[in-house]
Amino acid sequence: MKECVFRGIATAMVTPMTGTGVDYEALGRFIEFQIDSGVNALVAVGTTGESATLSPRERKEVIRFTVDRVAGRVPVIAGTGTNNTQHVIEFTHSACADGADAVLVVTPYYNKATQNGLYTHYSLIADASEKPVILYNVPSRTGCNLLPDTVARLSEHPNIAAIKEASGSMAQVVELIARCGDKITVYSGEDGITVPMMAMGGQGCISVASNVAPRLMVEMTRRFFDGDVAGAAKLQCQLLPLMNALFSEVNPIPAKAAVSALGFGEDRVRLPLTPMEPAHREVLYARMKELGVLA
DSSP: OOOOSSEEEEEEEEOOBSEEEEEHHHHHHHHHHHTTOOOOOESSSSSSGGGSSSSHHHHHHHHHHHHHHHSSSSSEEOOOOOHHHHHHHHHHHHHHHHTTTEEEEEESSOOOOOOOHHHHHHHHHHHHHHSOOOEEEHHHHHSSSOOOOHHHHHHTTTTTTEEEEOSSOOOHHHHHHHHHHTTEEEEOGGGHHHHHHHTTTTOOOEEEEEEOHHHHHHHHHHHHHHHHHHHHHHHHHHHHHHHHHHSSTTTTHHHHHHHHHTTTTTTTOOOOOOOOOOHHHHHHHHHHTTTTTTO
16 A cells, blocks of 8 residues: 555634735634644645635735745645636646655646546546545535546556545445555545544544644544544544534535634635525534533
8 A cells, every 4th residue: 555644633724814814813823723623634725714705816925825824844735726727737736846755736626627537537646646636526526426447447546545535425435445445545524424534444534623722633533543443433423413513504504604713814604605694603612612612
């Protein structure tokens, strides 16, 4: 198997914003909070970071800022995916030049490429990248499913190191790991099934919940890797109400509300996203208080 980019929890960070742009002061404090909480890697400008509505300049600046602030303490994974292959290659070149340790590339959205199109798309990106490429399969958001057969073909590429698998299908996870789990690292892309995926051979999670409860998410994976599977499963169950609240509206609306409540910037998302509905917000804050992550 190729070397893991990380093992454990990588936070798919929100991007704090003001009315005029990215809030770099809040982002810097948030990065420190995450590292102090023990996360194993950070994702800058993933889909949770509102990559779709950041300008190309902002995307590059957030990645550069994150790399500089982290200063090698944990791996930085740059989200470089779009639905335009050439744009992905350009973002990937830029992220690699700015010091990212790996790139995370979501499947093309709206275009809904065929499996052959997906294979060609990722192969060209991997050919062009100077750093390891992590595939990202999230069909509920993109409208296309990167199937295990295609992942198995892509796993032969020396620069494709891992997949963030968020199809939600444990049957697909099992097939994926059976087909190519000895060639690439498999990460959960769904917080709620992290422990079950690790039980099948996954190496952790690229997580939304760790924006809010990083210590608990890290502890969950630590218990599993230390052999305390029952303890990890118990913590997975304890965290599930928070995870459900974080997806009561479209991600990252709840995550941004939660991070703002923790003191990291304004509760602001870019249109067409809008702030969290009051009823859902009330439940989210209650779940955070139950876990002791919000006073």
